[in-house]
Amino acid sequence: MHRPTAGRPESRGERKERTRRAILDAALELSGETSLVALSLRQVAKEVGIVPTAFYRHFDSIEALGVALVDESFVSLRAMLRDIRRGDPAFSDVVDRSITILVEHVHRQRSHFLFIARERAAGPPAVRDAIHHEIELCERELATDLARLPATDPWSAEDLRILSNLIVMAMVATAEAIMTAPPRPDAEKAIIETARAQLRMVLIGALNWQSRT
Amino acid sequence: MHRPTAGRPESRGERKERTRRAILDAALELSGETSLVALSLRQVAKEVGIVPTAFYRHFDSIEALGVALVDESFVSLRAMLRDIRRGDPAFSDVVDRSITILVEHVHRQRSHFLFIARERAAGPPAVRDAIHHEIELCERELATDLARLPATDPWSAEDLRILSNLIVMAMVATAEAIMTAPPRPDAEKAIIETARAQLRMVLIGALNWQSRT
DNA sequence: TGTACATCAGTGAACGCGCGTTCACTGATGTAC
DNA sequence: TGTACATCAGTGAACGCGCGTTCACTGATGTAC
Numbered sequence: 001m002h003r004p005t006a007g008r009p010e011s012r013g014e015r016k017e018r019t020r021r022a023i024l025d026a027a028l029e030l031s032g033e034t035s036l037v038a039l040s041l042r043q044v045a046k047e048v049g050i051v052p053t054a055f056y057r058h059f060d061s062i063e064a065l066g067v068a069l070v071d072e073s074f075v076s077l078r079a080m081l082r083d084i085r086r087g088d089p090a091f092s093d094v095v096d097r098s099i100t101i102l103v104e105h106v107h108r109q110r111s112h113f114l115f116i117a118r119e120r121a122a123g124p125p126a127v128r129d130a131i132h133h134e135i136e137l138c139e140r141e142l143a144t145d146l147a148r149l150p151a152t153d154p155w156s157a158e159d160l161r162i163l164s165n166l167i168v169m170a171m172v173a174t175a176e177a178i179m180t181a182p183p184r185p186d187a188e189k190a191i192i193e194t195a196r197a198q199l200r201m202v203l204i205g206a207l208n209w210q211s212r213t
Numbered sequence: 214m215h216r217p218t219a220g221r222p223e224s225r226g227e228r229k230e231r232t233r234r235a236i237l238d239a240a241l242e243l244s245g246e247t248s249l250v251a252l253s254l255r256q257v258a259k260e261v262g263i264v265p266t267a268f269y270r271h272f273d274s275i276e277a278l279g280v281a282l283v284d285e286s287f288v289s290l291r292a293m294l295r296d297i298r299r300g301d302p303a304f305s306d307v308v309d310r311s312i313t314i315l316v317e318h319v320h321r322q323r324s325h326f327l328f329i330a331r332e333r334a335a336g337p338p339a340v341r342d343a344i345h346h347e348i349e350l351c352e353r354e355l356a357t358d359l360a361r362l363p364a365t366d367p368w369s370a371e372d373l374r375i376l377s378n379l380i381v382m383a384m385v386a387t388a389e390a391i392m393t394a395p396p397r398p399d400a401e402k403a404i405i406e407t408a409r410a411q412l413r414m415v416l417i418g419a420l421n422w423q424s425r426t
Numbered sequence: 427t428g429t430a431c432a433t434c435a436g437t438g439a440a441c442g443c444g445c446g447t448t449c450a451c452t453g454a455t456g457t458a459c
Numbered sequence: 460t461g462t463a464c465a466t467c468a469g470t471g472a473a474c475g476c477g478c479g480t481t482c483a484c485t486g487a488t489g490t491a492c
Contacts, residue, residue, distance in 0.1 A: 012455050016468065035335040038250040040445060052446080054469045061446095121389070122248040122335030132393070159410075166383065166411045173382040176334070180345070197372075197422075198379045205418020209410075225488050229435065253478060265479080267436045274479095 020058045022048045024072060027065050028111050036066045036123050066119065066127040073112035074134045080105035081138065085145060095199045099174070099192055106175050117176050135172075139164040155210060163206050170198055233271045235261045237285065240278050241324050249279045249336050279332065279340040286325035287347045293318035294351065298358060308412045312387070312405055319388050330389050348385075352377045368423060376419050383411055 010018070026047035031039045041062055045052040059065040083101045106113050120131045143164040146152050152160065174195040181187045223231070239260035244252045254275055258265040272278040296314045319326050333344045356377040359365050365373065387408040394400045 009455090012466085012468075015455095019468075034250040034337070035248055037247040041447095042445065050468090051470055053448090053471085056447085057468055118335045121333070122331045124247070162407050162410045163414070165407060166414065169386040170379065170382065173386075194375050194378060197375045201376070201379065201418040201422045202415060203418070204422050205414040205416070208421050209414045209417050222488090225433085225435075228488095232435075254480095255478065263435090264437055266438085266481090269480085270435055 016057070019048065019050065019054075023055065023058055023065065024069060027062075028069060028115060031118075032111060032114055036062060036069075036119055036127060063124040063126050066124055067130050069115060070119070070127055070130040070134065073109075073115050076105065076109040076112040077116070077134075077138070080109075081141065095196055095203065099195050099199065102171060102175065102195075103178060103188070103192060106178050110179065113175050114179055117172070117179065135168065139168050142167060151207060152210075159210060163202075166202055167199070170195070170202065229270070232261065232263065232267075236268065236271055236278065237282060240275075241282060241328060244282075244331075245324060245327055249275060249282075249332055249340060276337040276339050279337055280343050282328060283332070283340055283343040283347065286322075286328050289318065289322040289325040290329070290347075290351070293322075294354065308409055308416065312408050312412065315384060315388065315408075316391060316401070316405060319391050323392065326388050327392055330385070330392065348381065352381050355380060364420060365423075372423060376415075379415055380412070383408070383415065 023044060026044050027036075027039065030043055030047060039062055041055050042052045044062075044065075045055050059068070080101060083105070084098050087097065116131055119127050120135075121128075123131070139161070143157075143160040146160050146163060147155070174191065177191045177195075178188060181191055236257060239257050240249075240252065243256055243260060252275055254268050255265045257275075257278075258268050272281070293314060296318070297311045300310065329344055332340050333348075334341075336344070352374070356370075356373040359373050359376060360368070387404065390404045390408075391401060394404055
């Protein structure tokens with residue numbers, strides 16, 4: 001463990017927190033190679049620069065560490081949702097703005113988004129459940145946002161849920177596509193254009209479908 | 214290794230093929246617990262009833278085995294697409310029929326669909342790439358099917374691609390939801406109803422969006 | 427048909443290695459007086 | 460302020476275990492003559 005570069009000595013609590021952070025960062029990076037279920041406590045300890053047994057001072061197991069990483073990753077994701085929600089939800093450019101913000105956040109917090117995409121399907125059970133629960137909360141948040149739009153006044157709660165679910169799954173798929181894509185800017189541009197067209201299709205479909213109920 | 218229960222002795226080739234099958238089946242089942250990247254050659258050998266070194270008579274590595282499992286899983290998935298494609302693509306009930314067939318196949322070949330959903334995001338690189346390639350082929354197949362519908366006569370290839378991509382991602386998400394859901398029939402029914410509504414939204418949106426281009 | 431040889435799926439011992447977890451410990455930080 | 464004691468993040472040795480891979484092998488099946 002390194003000492004801080006300057007000045008005032010750390011308190012015991014500060015030092016502990018710093019090690020905890022280093023463990024979370026190391027696990028996020030190392031699990032990116034494969035998956036949490038293939039990550040060993042000893043790899044993490046080695047990367048952090050502590051002895052394997054010191055790991056237990058911070059987490060009971062890799063699975064528990066994984067749950068902590070879910071919490072942390074969804075802080076990033078919620079920050080994105082907040083950005084999207086901010087500003088006028090005028091129908092005309094809401095799609096373009098939302099996708100732009102999505103792309104920005106996926107780049108800025110790439111490892112968090114990769115973590116969610118990966119462990120959502122293949123993580124340890126507790127991690128999978130935690131992620132599904134968080135995604136469900138995001139869907140509900142989106143549903144309440146949609147409910148505020150004048151166009152959705154006559155919609156039932158069920159309709160809002162169905163549309164939210166569809167939009168969220170499209171956004172998850174788009175985020176995955178961006179992260180998987182080759183780093184050439186034209187590849188990303190194509191994905192963004194596709195996502196925009198798809199989101200427009202979905203919204204127009206929802207409005208037309210709704211109006212004939 | 215067990216001998217066959219009856220009659221004529223196996224040829225060397227038949228026996229080898231039988232062991233290969235047993236390895237594929239064991240790997241599919243065992244990887245279901247976590248993921249291919251956490252599956253060991255020795256676990257597979259033990260489950261099959263051969264000595265670990267005999268594994269190398271059939272595959273170079275777990276990763277190579279994984280690629281073979283991708284091929285096999287997509288045979289199941291293509292069988293589903295063939296079922297969906299068969300029969301009249303009359304617009305009125307194509308959605309309900311397609312989702313019904315999807316659900317049937319997900320139940321019948323549950324382990325293949327689980328494998329694809331899991332390893333798509335978290336498998337070894339060669340496996341991930343193989344899966345993405347296969348999904349892309351499915352999208353193109355769907356695009357050519359859609360192109361045959363009279364309603365899509367004025368559509369560009371790009372439009373067809375965008376719509377196919379959206380439909381496929383919705384189907385993947387629905388399959389995942391079915392497999393993740395608790396085995397209560399009402400939970401599954403809710404997922405099916407949601408998927409139907411979403412697919413209708415998408416189709417109506419596509420038609421309306423297209424008509425104003 | 428019988429014989430001699432080739433093939434090769436599966437065996438079994440052995441290797442060095444990284445794994446999670448236990449345990450008793452150290453020594454700096456924190457606290458009570 | 461100084462002293463005596465408590466706390467606890469991190470240490471280091473040790474354990475038994477499963478790992479992938481090597482190697483020389485066995486013995487049934489297949490083939491050439």
